[in-house]
Amino acid sequence: MRPRRRETAKTGANEHAARSLRYRNLVNPFEPTRIFSDDQVENIHLTALGMLERQGMRILSPRGRAALAAAGARVDESTQMVYVEPGMVAQALQTVPSEVEIAARNPARSCRVGGRHVVFAPVAGPPSVSDLKGGKRTGTIEEFRNFVRLSQAFDVIHVLGQMVEPQDVPMAERHLETSLAQLTLGDKAPYFYCRGAAQLADCFAMARIAHGIDEETFRNRPVCYTICNTNSPLQLDVPMTDGIVEFASNGQLVIVTPFTLAGAMAPITIAGALTLAHAEALLGITLTQVVRPGTPVMYGSFTSNVDMKSGSPAFGTPEYTKAAFGAGQLARRIGVPWRCSSATASNAPDAQSAYESQMSLWGALLGGCHFILHSAGWLEGGLTASYEKFILDVEMLQMFAEIFQPVPTSADDLGVEAVVEAGIGGHFFATAHTMQRYRDAFYAPLVSDWRNYGAWSDDGSKTATDRAGAVSHATLAAFQPPAMDPAVSEALRDFVARRRSEGGALPVS
Amino acid sequence: MRPRRRETAKTGANEHAARSLRYRNLVNPFEPTRIFSDDQVENIHLTALGMLERQGMRILSPRGRAALAAAGARVDESTQMVYVEPGMVAQALQTVPSEVEIAARNPARSCRVGGRHVVFAPVAGPPSVSDLKGGKRTGTIEEFRNFVRLSQAFDVIHVLGQMVEPQDVPMAERHLETSLAQLTLGDKAPYFYCRGAAQLADCFAMARIAHGIDEETFRNRPVCYTICNTNSPLQLDVPMTDGIVEFASNGQLVIVTPFTLAGAMAPITIAGALTLAHAEALLGITLTQVVRPGTPVMYGSFTSNVDMKSGSPAFGTPEYTKAAFGAGQLARRIGVPWRCSSATASNAPDAQSAYESQMSLWGALLGGCHFILHSAGWLEGGLTASYEKFILDVEMLQMFAEIFQPVPTSADDLGVEAVVEAGIGGHFFATAHTMQRYRDAFYAPLVSDWRNYGAWSDDGSKTATDRAGAVSHATLAAFQPPAMDPAVSEALRDFVARRRSEGGALPVS
Secondary structure, rough: HHHHHHHHHHHHHHHHHHHHHHHEEEOOOOOOOOOOHHHHHHHHHHHHHHHHHHEEEEEEOHHHHHHHHOOOOOOOOOOOEEEHHHHHHHHHHHHHOEEEEEOOOOOOOOOEEEEEEEOOOOOOOOOOEOOOOEEEOOOOOHHHHHHHHHHHOOOOOOOOOOOOOOOOOOOHHHHHHHHHHHHHHHOOEOEOOOHHHHHHHHHHHHHHHHHHHHHHHHHOOOEEEEEEEOOOOOOOOOHHHHHHHHHHHOOOEEEEEEEEEEEOOOOOOOOHHHHHHHHHHHHHHHHHHHHHHOOEEEEEOOEEEEEEOOOOOOOOOOOHHEEEEHHHHHHHHHOOOOEEEEEOOOOOOOHHHHHHHHHHHHHHHHHOOOOEEOOOOHHHHEEEEHHHHHHHHHHHHHHHHHHHHOOOOOOHHOOHHHHHHHHHOOOOOOOOOHHOOOOOOOOOOOOOOOOOOOHHHOOOOOOOOHHHHHHHHHHHHHHOOOOOOOOHHHHHHHHHHHHHOOOOOOOOO | HHHHHHHHHHHHHHHHHHHHHHHHEOOOOOOOOOOOOHHHHHHHHHHHHHHHHHEEEEEEOOHHHHHHOOOOOEOOOOOEEEOOOOHHHHHHHHOOOOOEOOOOOOOOEEEEOOOOEEEOOOOOOOOOOEOOOOEEEEOOOHHHHHHHHHHHOOOOOEEEEOOOEEEEEEEHHHHHHHHHHHHHHHOOOEEEOOOHHHHHEEEEEEEEHHOOOHHHHOOOOOOEEEEEEEEOOOOOOOOHHHHHHHHOOOOOOOEEEEEEEEOOOEEEOOOHHHHHHHHHHHHHHHHHHHHHOOEEEEEEEHHHEOOOOOEEOOOOHHHHHHHHHHHHHHHHHHHEEEEOOOOOOOOOOOHHHHHHHHHHHHHHOOOOOOOEEEEOOOOOOOEEEHHHHHHHHHHHHHHHHOOOOOOOOHHHHOOHHHHHHHOOOOOOOOOOOHHHHHHHHHOOOOOOOOOHHHHHHHHHHHHHHHHHHHHHHHHHHOOOOOOOOOOHHHHHHHHHHHHHOOOOOOOOO
16 A cells, blocks of 8 residues: 555544444454363362362451351351352352443443453552563552553553552552542543452542442442452452452452462362362352342452472463363353453563463453453563553454454455456555555554564664553553543542541551 | 472473473364354355356466366466366365375374364575574575474474575575475475476475385375465466476375465455455365365465555454454365464564464464464564574464363362362462372473563573573574484485486476
8 A cells, every 4th residue: 555655644543543442342252262071161160069068168257257157158167167058159140140331430431241242451469560661660659550541541451450559658548549540540440459348448439439429329330340369279368358248238340269370279280270269269259149149240260370390370371271261161151250361470571471461362362251350561470560561462452352353244345346356466455445445454553563674674673562662651641631520530639638637548458 | 399399300301202292293172263154154155166267267387277178177378367167166175185194204293184183384485584693694505404403303393394595505406405404304294395397306206215105105195295375366377386286196285375465465355355365275276186186285375464554464463363263164164174374574583473473373273274384483474584483483382282282170180189188278289189290280381481580580681582592592402313214315415416416407487
């Protein structure tokens, strides 16, 4: 299309915007890939149920034990052990919504969880951040805000998150500052950490202010999400258990995720790690429904393996991909929407980080995953949020979003007349068929450089990682926060100021 | 496993060798991913047949036209156009073998094409090579030999190839030197270029010497392969047509591959590019069976798109992945084994090269591909064979080989007793279940570095590309050519010397 470069450039921005809008609501058209037969899935499910019934699970929170006991679980208070019968799990599974809408304060950013919908969430949890220019450093609230801006800026990221731990903010105030950043710099659904009921009360209050809704409306409209990790094997700590109780009683989305590293905190076999994870997830899901039937909940899976040489966790490995396929089958067996992750053990935003993350993504997406956490920015086994990696990941996510789009096959799409017009051995650059479509025919990449070697080397031989860094800078420089009623913004800031003056709320451990 | 690092290191090499042996014969366990309904596939197939019947295809070689005319095609010698009716194509498809063995001179390196088998072939065709140390440079015979050594060294590479054009060898002698390198430095099946009957006569003679077989045995035992590209749209040039005729009459494996870049030499739509490619492949496949029914032949697909801004070809794009899924469906429709590719437009062995190549690989492998050309070493849209990229690709191929391995689910694999032994909140490092399995539980990577940030940065903060370069050097330094009877080796060298003294054979264009 060389002769028309000028025209293409002129229309490019609009075409990209129209294409990007399609990324907001993704539907996965592919049949899930399977590694297990139905019988094998059933066997794992029954084995996990047997584990919950006979071996039980230690629930460190008295509130959690009380709720489960009230619903019929056998509880030994002296050991904090809870034993759940299969019938109680089955009953709980009956009330789990198979699909739910997470309402964002901008309705255009609301998203659906379950069915064939796919939600991409950014990285969560790293204590550090890094970029090529500044290297690795401790997370701050300004870095947190930057990652909110990046998450907000790309349509293919559907919800916000806890992208980095802002260690320049006192612990009792972090939940206030991270909630404020998510609710004012973004208009997508936020992620609130479960670090005790007092913090969650603040977060939920801020969400209600941002949405302008009362408590009853809030309890019937999921507007935020959280991750509750079990402490494998077979243990659930106080903040996670109480988080499940708080989110469930407020009708907000809980994602129960056992983090099972095969060979470390789970059996060394994939099937064994999945069985243990399944048991733990079943217990957490059961708790949500015991607290409040109909609570939106997801089956979280995060099964990987350790490096048997160093003991370090590994991600995006072949075992990881297979475990994802298997976890998807287990989630479908119980009819609960499924959350998986994109991850890498790489210390640099390099080729390893790309191939490991993509292995994770294919495992999740071909496995039929509904919600992919850590899908942008994860580096170093989750210890660092990387600016370059964030952009490289967005490129990969956008590619998946494009792969999900249908391929039209009308008579005109088959292009017989274009072949006639081009002629034997001719070219298609100027055919009517091409001219009608060239503006929006193909995905226009964010990072990928498709120029020839000469043009690329004349321009400094920049690697994809270099270019991703430039994209992150440009995105942040151009960022405009989404519209918000000034009164709402002021109410949020007033709330934060008041709670800070009251000392905030320390995390519970 | 820190306490046992010494033991792991000691047993590591053997365990890796045993694991690597499994990579020699790969079976894809997954159901193919589909983008088209059966009706859509049928419509594309019928449209392509209509194109061959009504629009026809220009065959530049008189031998090709004569063979097709003799089998009933309508030929216009004044325009070199050949028109083929659907019935003639259908008859040809009936004699295509659905699965065939390619015999290597080492029977342990023979491989199967078709069914659920997967064959990985190295990059083919680049004029240049590159590595981090020496940069980009023109290909030589010594570089060619290095890539034979690398292709031979890894079990996951199943056949040899034309990895780089050795431009320090006179054109009339290149086929002799590249065949000699493949037949003496490797014991896997070689790739011979179709550059005229005289060159192929030499290559075939050398293959017979290497295998110690006579002409009749040779004609009934595929021991080498070639790629015949069409010149889209709807044209087949002299060397490619004559190559099909020579390979078919000698019973060797032909891979007919239209190279259809949507928007350039094919319609801008994926469905249109696939329809055109399907028509061209059908004609080439028909020719193989007309020349000799039962000729082993593959349906090659290489459909990608151009960058509409620069006109450059792009690879590993979302459109590329979708086209792969669709091509696999078309190949299965006609019952012909399918060849696809791993490719990237990246100019550097960086993150882009990894994510684009992996997008290609998933498209091919989830699409049910039997033979993946360019699966190691391809860079810069195929213009450069990269040492680092070769190793990065081998890492990804090994990961796929692992993903193909079944996940055992016996009662013991489910690990219930290990969970009891580890105890609530305990760890699995020292359980009997772990101790029985830890040596070979997980894939041990070639390039990926899973150490923590401190250990990695203390060791020089090397990227995956840096480490891949080191692996390529170490592999070449340790390389030992496979065993060969000295008399056979001498006979091959004598053959080459004689043919050189006779002037070799110039390529036909």
